[in-house]
Amino acid sequence: MRRVTKIVAAGVASAALALTATACGSSSSDDSKDKGVGIAYDVGGRGDHSFNDSAAKGLDKAKAEFNLGSKELTAKNTDTEADREQKLNDLAGAGYNPVIGVGFAYADSVKAVSKKFPKTTFAIVDSVVEGANIDSINFTEEQSSYLAGVAAALKTKTNKVGFIGGVDTTLIKKFAAGYQQGVKDTKPSVSVDIQYITQGGDFSGFAKPAEGKAKAKGMLDSGIDVIYAAAGSSGAGAIEAVAGKKGTWAIGVDGDQYQDKGLAQWKTAILTSAVKNVDGAVYEVIKSVKDGKPLTGTHVYNLKAGGVGLATSGGYIDDIQAQLDAAKKKITDGTLTVRTTPTS
Structure with missing residues (x-):
């Protein structure tokens, strides 16, 4: 299906998001055993008090809401491109769907591995990767x-x-x-x-x-x-x-x-x-797969739409x-x- 680029708000209702800001992807049942969500964090992983933790927050919300399983992997400082590709390959091969690469370092590996698993939805945060089964999540x-x-x-x-x-x-x-x-x-x-x-x-x-x-x-x-x-x-x-x-x-x-x-x-x-509402974007792509209408295309979460902002705490x-x-x-x-x- 034709891929689109849209400006979307983090945390908006999934039904509206599916209608206004996505291209529909195919289901993943042929490639996976639907074990839940596979997520590969950037260097620092869960517990970094920053970027990865925001992604983890979105994962945790989706897991609690939809009673999903998950597997979490974290990049090491010494990881090569082959290492990153192996992480995504392991997640998709084990039946996790979606498979999410947190950070631009996963761009090439998402591109490569997504071709091997066309019925699995992949997401990449902070990069644009072309592919019929890829959701590219970006922020201003x-x-x-x-x-x-x-x-x-x-x-x-x-x-x-x-x-x-x-x-x-x-x-x-x-x-x-x-x-x-x-x-x-x-x-x-x-x-x-x-x-x-x-x-x-x-x-x-x-x-x-x-x-x-x-x-x-x-x-x-x-x-x-x-x-x-x-x-x-x-x-x-x-x-x-x-x-x-x-x-x-x-x-x-x-x-x-x-x-x-x-x-x-x-x-x-x-x-x-x-x-930077990475949590909202991660939650939305997980929900879209759960709903059978996987997000694909390029999505830009900007200030006007509430995708980024300034905290007042x-x-x-x-x-x-x-x-x-x-x-x-x-x-x-x-x-x-x-x-x-x-x-x-």
Whole structure:
């Protein structure tokens, strides 16, 4: 069936989503034993307090609602393309459906393995992969990051803010770009220091909390007083560092990190979080398979549709909500386009 690209909201009713934002896929009964959901997490896995945990939240909701089984696998820092492909092959071959690759690193393996199991629905988060049985789940991370930048510019006392990316990749640069633009559009005099933990194909930067903490400490020592980290579990290290210095703020990512029980001891240092509703998207693709109308095609979850946003937990941005709302309106009505690559 013809594949489509649509803008959708995370967490909307599955029936409406199936009518307005999907192409129908075939059932998977010929390929599988319907064991439930197979999910392959990126480096850091469940418990990263960030991206993977958001996906796990969507899985847990679907499992509880539909009484499904599941199998969860996690990428290692040393995984090769063959390793990632083997993970997906094992899940699909064992009868799990859908099979979900959490993170752009699974793009090539989803493309390869999905061809072997045409009746199984595959999903890939943060990449676009063509295939009749693939749901490509993507987000406008730059838009929520722009709002985080506005908040940072309005809260900094030193006129110095920072961004820590887990890995220097195209995806993470979207976070950096939106944040940088939000800061500069709000207060041009504020400097934005952008740093990455690892480069290129070294995905270990998403699972090095100690290095995230060290990067943040270096920034704090230089006078930076607001730090936004898009770095998987490494971001928890950055938050810990910020919590150790009075008068500074951390900005969380992916989920509402103020509400994360694993970060509770540092939550008073979390100004806000640039939320990315991976949980809603994961839940929807699982529900679609359960309903017999699997999602396929490319789906973009944006600010206007509620796919990304800014958390308000803690009440620390209540005093600047009017400015944030004004910035959000410019993005959602199309008068402001947010960049996806940072300026030098």
